[in-house]
Amino acid sequence: MATKTHNERAWLFVIPVVLLVAFNAVIPLMTVVNYSVQESFSQGVWFWSGVEWFEDTLRSERFQAALGRQLLFTGIILAIEIPLGIAIALTMPKKGPWVPVCLVLMALPLLIPWNVVGAMWNIFALPDIGLLGYTVNALGIDYDYTQQPISAWVTVIAMDVWHWTSLVVLLSYAGLASIPDAYYQAAKIDGAGRWAVFRHIELPKMNRVLTIAILLRFMDSFMIYTEPFVLTGGGPGNSTTFLSIDLVKKALGEFDLGPAAAMSLIYFLITLAVSWLFYTIMTRQEEG
Amino acid sequence: MARITLDTLRHSYMPNPEGPEDYALKEIDLDWEDGGAYALLGPSGCGKSTLLNIVSGLLTPSEGRILFDGQDVTTLPPVQRNIAQVFQFPVIYDTMTVYDNLAFPLRNRGVAETAVDARVREIAVMLELDDMLGRRAAGLTPDAKQKISMGRGLVRDDVNVIMFDEPLTVIDPHLKWKLRSKLKELHHKVRATMIYVTHDQTEALTFADKVVVMDDGVVVQIGTPVELFERPAHTFVGHFIGSPGMNIMPCTVDSGRAIVDSVPVATDNSADGATGRTEVGVRPEFVAFADTGVPARVVRVADTGRHRVVEARVAGAKVHVVVGDGVSVPDGGAFLAFAPAMTRIYSDGWLVGGAH
Numbered sequence: 001m002a003t004k005t006h007n008e009r010a011w012l013f014v015i016p017v018v019l020l021v022a023f024n025a026v027i028p029l030m031t032v033v034n035y036s037v038q039e040s041f042s043q044g045v046w047f048w049s050g051v052e053w054f055e056d057t058l059r060s061e062r063f064q065a066a067l068g069r070q071l072l073f074t075g076i077i078l079a080i081e082i083p084l085g086i087a088i089a090l091t092m093p094k095k096g097p098w099v100p101v102c103l104v105l106m107a108l109p110l111l112i113p114w115n116v117v118g119a120m121w122n123i124f125a126l127p128d129i130g131l132l133g134y135t136v137n138a139l140g141i142d143y144d145y146t147q148q149p150i151s152a153w154v155t156v157i158a159m160d161v162w163h164w165t166s167l168v169v170l171l172s173y174a175g176l177a178s179i180p181d182a183y184y185q186a187a188k189i190d191g192a193g194r195w196a197v198f199r200h201i202e203l204p205k206m207n208r209v210l211t212i213a214i215l216l217r218f219m220d221s222f223m224i225y226t227e228p229f230v231l232t233g234g235g236p237g238n239s240t241t242f243l244s245i246d247l248v249k250k251a252l253g254e255f256d257l258g259p260a261a262a263m264s265l266i267y268f269l270i271t272l273a274v275s276w277l278f279y280t281i282m283t284r285q286e287e288g
Numbered sequence: 289m290a291r292i293t294l295d296t297l298r299h300s301y302m303p304n305p306e307g308p309e310d311y312a313l314k315e316i317d318l319d320w321e322d323g324g325a326y327a328l329l330g331p332s333g334c335g336k337s338t339l340l341n342i343v344s345g346l347l348t349p350s351e352g353r354i355l356f357d358g359q360d361v362t363t364l365p366p367v368q369r370n371i372a373q374v375f376q377f378p379v380i381y382d383t384m385t386v387y388d389n390l391a392f393p394l395r396n397r398g399v400a401e402t403a404v405d406a407r408v409r410e411i412a413v414m415l416e417l418d419d420m421l422g423r424r425a426a427g428l429t430p431d432a433k434q435k436i437s438m439g440r441g442l443v444r445d446d447v448n449v450i451m452f453d454e455p456l457t458v459i460d461p462h463l464k465w466k467l468r469s470k471l472k473e474l475h476h477k478v479r480a481t482m483i484y485v486t487h488d489q490t491e492a493l494t495f496a497d498k499v500v501v502m503d504d505g506v507v508v509q510i511g512t513p514v515e516l517f518e519r520p521a522h523t524f525v526g527h528f529i530g531s532p533g534m535n536i537m538p539c540t541v542d543s544g545r546a547i548v549d550s551v552p553v554a555t556d557n558s559a560d561g562a563t564g565r566t567e568v569g570v571r572p573e574f575v576a577f578a579d580t581g582v583p584a585r586v587v588r589v590a591d592t593g594r595h596r597v598v599e600a601r602v603a604g605a606k607v608h609v610v611v612g613d614g615v616s617v618p619d620g621g622a623f624l625a626f627a628p629a630m631t632r633i634y635s636d637g638w639l640v641g642g643a644h
């Protein structure tokens with residue numbers, strides 16, 4: 001039996017990482033927690049307010065509306081990007097000189113900074129001078145994302161699909177590339193059709209990367225800020241004011257620190273809960 | 289079930305092959321009888337997997353034809369050839385149960401569900417999978433998965449040939465022989481033509497009625513395991529089959545007789561017609577120490593448990609001698625005697641007077 005050596009000095013080695021995590025995560029988070037349970041009238045004067053801000057936030061129509069818009073947006077882009085990404089990955093060549101070309105083309109949108117994406121689409125979709133906006137109007141469709149909520153939504157979604165479908169494509173492609181040829185050969189011999197090959201071979205083998213793709217797209221789209229902010233600024237009206245835009249309005253625009261802190265904690269908990277759910281499903285699949 | 293004929297088959301993976309070195313298969317003429325159990329044996333890269341893929345239809349040969357029961361199927365896709373194949377790594381449909389896996393080929397062919405059920409249960413009993421039909425196939429052991437792959441071939445009664453591409457690679461050693469004898473038993477039951485590709489001589493020799501030995505894109509010998517052991521048609525066969533392989537010593541020829549290290553050696557065949565490089569081949573089992581004979585020098589002795597293998601040098605060539613218990617091994621210099629009926633002369637690798 002080996003005896004364990006106890007040396008308390010070992011804790012010294014942990015200090016750097018503890019400090020790092022404290023300064024970049026724990027302390028800011030605890031500040032927010034601190035704000036969320038207090039009321040401030042002026043600089044430096046604080047009163048204990050308990051869970052009042054949480055109750056207010058959850059009851060407020062403004063928060064509920066923003067949350068509703070957020071869920072709708074995330075739902076729509078997941079429903080488009082995941083199937084579209086899989087479909088594109090399936091049509092990409094498996095070997096040959098076109099593989100790197102396709103991969104680079106696919107990766108391009110991912111390399112563009114988010115505010116640039118917003119600015120690009122802002123100009124691209126302008127009804128009077130933008131290529132897209134002008135063309136759509138020339139086709140006889142009344143389209144103006146600065147005035148009509150529907151147009152604004154379509155534009156925000158199109159922008160997100162353009163920006164992020166590539167990620168799903170690349171992940172799915174990686175999943176597909178890991179399937180040995182023998183599976184396709186066996187399926188041929190078993191007389192399986194194209195759909196059966198997809199349903200029984202490709203989809204199960206992509207299972208894990210798809211879970212990761214959905215998780216990443218969920219988290220990113222649920223926290224989306226820069227692109228719609230640059231494109232529409234949350235408008236027209238409040239129609240594209242998603243949770244993070246609303247949060248920034250409240251915290252920095254109205255300087256309502258207490259309610260804003262409560263709201264950001266609720267926001268954080270929702271994201272955390274859904275991510276945990278995905279993680280649980282994912283690990284259970286691995287065991288199963 | 290079908291008789292399979294390969295007619296002057298050649299295949300190259302290059303678009304414009306020139307010399308013979310560009311061909312993965314140089315020229316293959318073969319007949320596989322209906323209902324036979326065949327093994328395709330050879331080292332890695334000898335072209336056996338290429339040949340298998342040509343038979344299954346996953347690959348179209350550059351030249352030549354392939355016939356099933358006299359019918360040309362050279363350009364037919366795998367589905368229309370009605371073949372089954374078991375791959376090196378078990379291929380199973382992860383999301384399905386064992387039952388659905390076995391039923392899959394039948395359902396794809398539109399077989400009625402009652403017939404599917406009867407057939408699946410019959411095959412499951414044969415493969416001893418009947419107690420796990422309801423389980424998901426993904427969580428099973430490699431040997432059970434490989435049985436499912438086999439089962440998917442066996443459920444179809446229209447199968448012309450079942451092919452195995454090194455199917456025991458990922459199976460634990462102690463389960464290998466179990467699965468192998470299961471396979472042999474299945475062959476006796478269903479009497480399907482089976483082709484078993486492997487680089488493992490034990491697998492080939494225990495499974496097959498007839499073994500096709502390949503080397504470098506050429507069929508070197510076709511024969512029963514006993515023929516391959518007792519009468520190798522090529523030094524490659526002698527060396528590749530057996531453990532240790534056949535001893536091969538350079539020799540000169542004088543009026544039909546072989547002379548090794550200036551000692552005449554009695555052989556089964558005559559050296560008449562021998563040209564080029566001549567060698568004498570004899571298996572270690574048929575070599576013994578004697579008072580006179582070919583001079584040798586003992587280098588080392590290895591005890592395998594059942595017998596001892598002595599390594600010696602004859603005229604610079606390595607020679608193994610299998611020695612039974614109770615026989616003393618001389619130290620250093622010694623003389624070797626070869627059993628004349630099992631000693632043969634080869635020229636340029638091929639058996640002199642053989643069919644080649």
